[in-house]
Amino acid sequence: xxxxxxxxxxxxxxxxxxxxxxxxxxxxxxxxxxxxxxxxxxxxxxxxxxxxxxxxxxxxxxxxxxxxxxxxxxxxxxxxxxxxxxxxxxxxxxxxxxxxxxxxxxxxxxxxxxxxxxxxxxxxxxxxxxxxxxxxxxxxxxxxxxxxxxxxxxxxxxxxxxxxxxxxxxxxxxxxxxxxxxxxxxxxx
Ligand SMILES: [Zn+2]
Numbered sequence: 001x002x003x004x005x006x007x008x009x010x011x012x013x014x015x016x017x018x019x020x021x022x023x024x025x026x027x028x029x030x031x032x033x034x035x036x037x038x039x040x041x042x043x044x045x046x047x048x049x050x051x052x053x054x055x056x057x058x059x060x061x062x063x064x065x066x067x068x069x070x071x072x073x074x075x076x077x078x079x080x081x082x083x084x085x086x087x088x089x090x091x092x093x094x095x096x097x098x099x100x101x102x103x104x105x106x107x108x109x110x111x112x113x114x115x116x117x118x119x120x121x122x123x124x125x126x127x128x129x130x131x132x133x134x135x136x137x138x139x140x141x142x143x144x145x146x147x148x149x150x151x152x153x154x155x156x157x158x159x160x161x162x163x164x165x166x167x168x169x170x171x172x173x174x175x176x177x178x179x180x181x182x183x184x185x186x187x188x189x
C-alpha cells in the first residue's frame with residue numbers, strides 16, 4: 001500500500017495492473033483500453049499513474065480499476081480494499097462487451113488497411129494508363145474501366161469506414177468476405 005497526498009492507501013499500480021492479467025515489461029504494456037500490437041501503455045510506478053499514448057487514457061490505480069471493470073469511484077475503492085463495503089461484483093458482460101468492441105475495432109482497422117493498399121495500387125494503375133493511353137488494347141481498356149469501377153467502390157468504402165455509422169461499418173465488414181477475391185492484387189502489381 002502506498003500513501004498519497006490525499007491520505008488514501010492505494011494498492012501499488014503495477015501490482016494492480018498485473019493482477020488484472022496485463023503483463024508489464026519495463027514500465028510498458030499493451031493497452032487494455034484499445035487494440036494495439038506495440039505497447040503504448042506506460043506505467044509510472046513512482047507517480048503511481050498510467051498513461052496510454054495510443055488512446056489517451058490515463059489516471060491512477062483507482063481510475064484504472066474503474067475503467068477496466070466499469071465501476072463507480074466508490075465501488076472501485078471497495079474493490080481495491082481501500083474502503084470497506086459490500087463486495088463488488090464484476091459484471092462479466094462488461095468485459096465481454098469490451099472485448100467485442102476491441103475485436104470490432106481491430107477488424108475495422110485491418111479492413112481499412114487492406115482497402116488503402118488496394119486503393120493505392122489502383123491509383124498507380126490509373127496513373128500508368130493516363131501517362132500511356134495508347135498502349136491499351138481494346139480488351140485492356142475494358143479491363144481498365146472495370147478496375148476504375150472497383151477503385152471508386154474502394155474509395156467509397158474507405159469513406160464509409162472513416163465517417164459512416166456503426167451499422168454501415170458492420171454492413172461493410174459482413175460483405176468483405178465475399179468481395180475482391182484477390183483479382184485486384186494480381187491485376188495491379
Ligand atoms: Zn490505450
